Amino acid sequence: MISMDIDFKPHKRPDQGKLAGFDPIVAEIHVGDRVRFTNTDDLQHTATGYSFGGSQIPSDYRFQGDPTKPSGDAIGANEWSTGNVRPHSVSSKVFTAKTPGTFYFACAYHSKMMRGAIMVKQ
Ligand SMILES: [Cu+2]
Numbered sequence: 001m002i003s004m005d006i007d008f009k010p011h012k013r014p015d016q017g018k019l020a021g022f023d024p025i026v027a028e029i030h031v032g033d034r035v036r037f038t039n040t041d042d043l044q045h046t047a048t049g050y051s052f053g054g055s056q057i058p059s060d061y062r063f064q065g066d067p068t069k070p071s072g073d074a075i076g077a078n079e080w081s082t083g084n085v086r087p088h089s090v091s092s093k094v095f096t097a098k099t100p101g102t103f104y105f106a107c108a109y110h111s112k113m114m115r116g117a118i119m120v121k122q
Contacts, residue, residue, distance in 0.1 A: 002027055004085065005041040006110055017057055021107060021114025022047070028119045029097050035075060035118065037092040039085040046108040047092065047116070048081040057104055057115070067108035074098040075118050081108070 003023045010020035019025045022037075029035065037047045048067040050057060064079055065071055072080025075097045082092035097120040107114035 001091075002035060002037050002047070002116065004037055004039045004045045004047065004107065004114070006043060006045070006107075006113055007041070017115070018112075019115050019117060021045075021110065022116035024116075026117045026119060028121065030121050031097055031100060033097050033120075035095045035097065037082050037085060039087050039090050039092075042087045043109075044084050044086055045110065045114065046082050046084060047105050048108050049075065049077075049079050049103055049105045051077055051079045052104075055102075057106075061111075063108060075103055075120060077101065077103060080105075 006021050008021050008023050010018050011025045046067050067081045068084050070083035070093050075095045076099050085092045100120050100122050102119045104117050
């Protein structure tokens with residue numbers, strides 16, 4: 001379970017830029033684990049995976065699909081999204097970790113202030 005709240009404090013990671021707005025901010029899980037997001041804030045948020053190969057999120061990145069609609073089932077390097085998750089402890093759909101790696105995601109509405117990572121281990 002990863003909580004979503006725009007007020008969660010920034011966590012600096014020198015090679016990845018600012019990560020904030022989710023707790024845990026870097027979720028360490030294993031292949032086969034399931035992930036669900038819960039919006040503990042009083043604003044609507046999404047968690048939407050970036051599809052890019054590098055270690056630095058491109059500053060001009062734009063989500064390809066419609067991040068306000070749920071998409072995908074797997075945490076990986078392809079775009080996936082919770083879609084809009086309503087405030088006050090509503091939970092998202094469930095995603096499964098299928099491939100090892102570090103995958104970044106953001107809230108589609110607050111992508112500069114709400115960014116996190118999921119580290120999937122074998
Ligand atoms: Cu948000």
